[in-house]
Amino acid sequence: MKTKKVAIIGAGITGLSVAYYLRKRGADVSVFDKNDRPGGVIQTTHEGDFICENGPSTGTLSNPEVAELIEEMKDVCQIDIANEAAKYRWILKKGEWHAIPDGLLGGIKTPLFTWADKIRLLGEPFRKPGKDPNETLGNMVRRRMGESFLNYAVDPFILGIYSGDPDKLVTKYAMPKLYRLEQDYGSFIGGAAKKMKEPKTERDKKATKQIFSIKGGLSKLINAIYIKTGTECFNFNVTDLRICLSGSQYKICSEGKEPELFDEVISTVGGYALREIFPFLSSEKLSVIEKMQYSKVILVSVGFKKWTGMKLKAFGGLIPFIENRRVLGGLFLSSFLKDRAPKGGALIATYLGGIRHPEMADISDEDIKDIVENELTSLFNIKKWNPDMLEISRHNYAIPQYGIESEDKIEAINMIEKQWPGLTLAGNIQDGIGMADRIKQGRMVADKLSIEKL
Numbered sequence: 001m002k003t004k005k006v007a008i009i010g011a012g013i014t015g016l017s018v019a020y021y022l023r024k025r026g027a028d029v030s031v032f033d034k035n036d037r038p039g040g041v042i043q044t045t046h047e048g049d050f051i052c053e054n055g056p057s058t059g060t061l062s063n064p065e066v067a068e069l070i071e072e073m074k075d076v077c078q079i080d081i082a083n084e085a086a087k088y089r090w091i092l093k094k095g096e097w098h099a100i101p102d103g104l105l106g107g108i109k110t111p112l113f114t115w116a117d118k119i120r121l122l123g124e125p126f127r128k129p130g131k132d133p134n135e136t137l138g139n140m141v142r143r144r145m146g147e148s149f150l151n152y153a154v155d156p157f158i159l160g161i162y163s164g165d166p167d168k169l170v171t172k173y174a175m176p177k178l179y180r181l182e183q184d185y186g187s188f189i190g191g192a193a194k195k196m197k198e199p200k201t202e203r204d205k206k207a208t209k210q211i212f213s214i215k216g217g218l219s220k221l222i223n224a225i226y227i228k229t230g231t232e233c234f235n236f237n238v239t240d241l242r243i244c245l246s247g248s249q250y251k252i253c254s255e256g257k258e259p260e261l262f263d264e265v266i267s268t269v270g271g272y273a274l275r276e277i278f279p280f281l282s283s284e285k286l287s288v289i290e291k292m293q294y295s296k297v298i299l300v301s302v303g304f305k306k307w308t309g310m311k312l313k314a315f316g317g318l319i320p321f322i323e324n325r326r327v328l329g330g331l332f333l334s335s336f337l338k339d340r341a342p343k344g345g346a347l348i349a350t351y352l353g354g355i356r357h358p359e360m361a362d363i364s365d366e367d368i369k370d371i372v373e374n375e376l377t378s379l380f381n382i383k384k385w386n387p388d389m390l391e392i393s394r395h396n397y398a399i400p401q402y403g404i405e406s407e408d409k410i411e412a413i414n415m416i417e418k419q420w421p422g423l424t425l426a427g428n429i430q431d432g433i434g435m436a437d438r439i440k441q442g443r444m445v446a447d448k449l450s451i452e453k454l
């Protein structure tokens with residue numbers, strides 16, 4: 001039987017994962033991307049003695065698929081597991097940093113939560129599960145844990161992952177594991193405890209939940225996947241990409257290139273890019289997908305050869321929205337990863353914008369630098385503001401927000417895929433936004449295609 005031809009749109013971590021696993025099974029794969037390099041939002045830059053990430057900085061070994069992919073790349077790039085410092089996370093309250101408590105005593109003593117909520121938390125395991133599958137995370141946490149837990153634990157956590165708003169994200173889609181804890185076990189606390197005791201297979205044990213990067217930066221992982229997939233499979237600088245129907249096949253057209261026919265097309269682009277690439281898709285269904293919002297994020301990497309601020313022994317500090325600051329928080333990359341800054345120096349990644357401050361995306365670089373100087377100086381007691389490196393990366397479609405439209409969006413995606421056999425709409429429009437989620441989805445798509453069709 002003739003091998004089917006597969007086109008993958010987008011060479012970010014999702015597209016790369018699909019391409020790698022399909023190629024491993026001998027499929028005929030071509031990847032198309034408008035960028036001039038693989039990786040999508042993942043990009044490492046080397047600035048003197050600093051290793052910066054312009055997109056994601058770290059991932060979590062939250063599923064076996066991410067661990068297995070990195071393991072398969074180990075002759076080309078090496079994993080860098082975060083050190084002990086990454087266990088500590090700080091939250092800002094009234095201008096002061098407090099560690100997130102990790103035990104009963106810490107939980108009682110912390111000033112982050114009110115006494116009323118601390119006492120109320122004792123009743124969490126006995127509260128009834130919610131009935132609304134579209135309940136927002138904000139409402140769910142208020143209902144089960146109280147307002148201060150929402151403001152000083154969940155809100156900053158959600159800022160760290162989604163740069164989002166818990167009152168806009170639907171738990172079932174944005175935090176599916178948390179949703180399942182309530183639905184399956186009736187409680188976050190009781191459910192988490194029970195889950196820990198459940199037997200794990202050898203494969204499950206690979207999901208250690210450790211924070212990871214790659215020695216030398218995440219681009220090393222991207223390059224490893226790119227090379228092992230086969231560089232000849234990739235088409236970069238593709239402009240004006242359009243996909244049309246041609247009998248039972250798909251015709252891929254782009255500026256300056258001969259149209260090519262494919263049996264399967266896997267899209268990994270954002271929801272906002274689908275309409276232009278797939279003019280034959282129902283406008284009505286696309287409108288549903290396009291309702292999903294994206295946060296705008298400005299990432300500023302700041303490096304100091306000689307650090308004069310407070311000791312940064314933590315993963316980072318997050319700033320609850322209620323604290324009304326102009327940055328969302330900072331990751332202390334040089335504190336928990338190797339060789340990110342010179343000895344005695346520091347590398348901090350700080351974030352601005354997010355779903356509740358889209359206007360920040362219009363601020364000039366000069367103003368961004370002023371804000372970062374003022375905020376970081378006061379937040380980390382920096383004696384002298386003399387960074388040796390400052391890099392600004394802007395992401396206008398940073399993180400998709402799985403909001404109230406999620407159920408309809410997933411239905412629209414399913415209907416499109418049913419209507420157009422051979423078309424898969426993957427990418428972070430569904431199934432999670434973290435790098436580990438992306439790798440898991442990529443492998444799942446490749447597995448499904450290999451078993452069913454190739």
Ligand SMILES: Cc1cc2nc3c(=O)[nH]c(=O)nc-3n(C[C@H](O)[C@H](O)[C@H](O)COP(=O)(O)OP(=O)(O)OC[C@H]3O[C@@H](n4cnc5c(N)ncnc54)[C@H](O)[C@@H]3O)c2cc1C
Pocket residue numbers: 009010011012013014015032033034035039040041042054055056057058059060238241268269270273277297299395397398399427428432433434435436438
């Ligand atoms: C600033 C930032 C920080 C983040 N931090 C973390 C983190 O710390 N940990 C974590 O796990 N996750 C993090 N994430 C999320 C995670 O990085 C992303 O969800 C993931 O990398 C997305 O991968 P992807 O391949 O699905 O999409 P993308 O990386 O966006 O790749 C899509 C590709 O499609 C291409 N494309 C788009 N339109 C077209 C077109 N019309 N024609 C041709 N090609 C096209 C693009 O050029 C791109 O290469 C972060 C994201 C951002 C933006």
